[in-house]
Amino acid sequence: MRIDIITVVPEILKSPFEASILKRAIEKGLVEVHIHNLRDYAQGNYKQVDDYQFGGGAGMVLMIEPIDKCIQELKSQRAYDEVIYLTPDGQTLDQKMANSLSLLGNMIILCGHYKGVDQRVRDTLITREISIGDYVLSGGELGAAVLCDAIIRLLPGVLNDETSALTDSFQDNLLAPPVYTRPREYKGLEVPEILTSGNTKAIEAWREEQAQLRTLKLRPDLLK
Incomplete structure (x- = not known):
């Protein structure tokens, strides 16, 4: 399995994959986790990835252009089973969903931030929207870590006793x-x-x- 995570703050996501079960799964070659900084796909000296929303209102919105560039570059290298967007109004993550996702080969996880992403991203690039609960976080990074943990621990060979997960x-x-x-x-x-x-x-x-x-x-x- 390969998981590509797109984020504005990659620093938040480093720690969960450098310890415990997730680290062991990566070292065994059972899963690959790659973290991509969205700013690497932005233009200009300031690498801007967000802007004010049309129509006014508080909060910034992640722009479609850098997200599209990142996803298209990843897709040019391999096929993906799902492009997941973490959002409070997505389908609530449960064990049945985790079981299903653990059977996939490759997936992209997009972490929302600020007020979210341009709706055109959700309309044209995302195949599945997932929420980890009915509350709002500062960004999707912690949600991505939760989702990855729920999926990876189910992969054969990750747990010392595979019947434990059952x-x-x-x-x-x-x-x-x-x-x-x-x-x-x-x-x-x-x-x-x-x-x-x-x-x-x-x-x-x-x-x-x-x-x-x-x-x-x-x-x-x-x-x-």
Whole structure:
């Protein structure tokens, strides 16, 4: 998989890919992540990428020209399955979407900034619009990091135990059951006896029941 991220502030995106699981996935060659500074495709001494919006109003808008140049240059080098724009009014990211995106080969992620991008970008260059939640951030960079993490951890070979991702919350519209580790007893708090019984079938049944109960209590909307 190859992910190309277009941004005005590439510095924000460096850290997430230099540590932990994402770094390991890149080093293993399981994914390529390339960050592109939109200003490299802008004209003039000031490398302007934004301007005032037509019709007046507060806030600057990312211009179509540098975005188009960047995307067209990338497309001239390879085919892309999706060109994604991160925006608060996009389709909300969920586990089902992450699963689907993890099966793709190449994608471009455009990070919005300021008041967003010229609508013509969305009308002609973008194939999918995604939101990470019903709130507004200063830019799409943190959203891009969230999206990449959700996708990359699902790629075969990224996690040490590939079955781990299959038991995460939301994979089957249920929250994950409670988990415990050593010590078996701490300050009078004990691990449920069933988990130390060695009865695999009973343990799986308990986990399924706990997942159902937890979802019913915390996220009943998932069961509809």
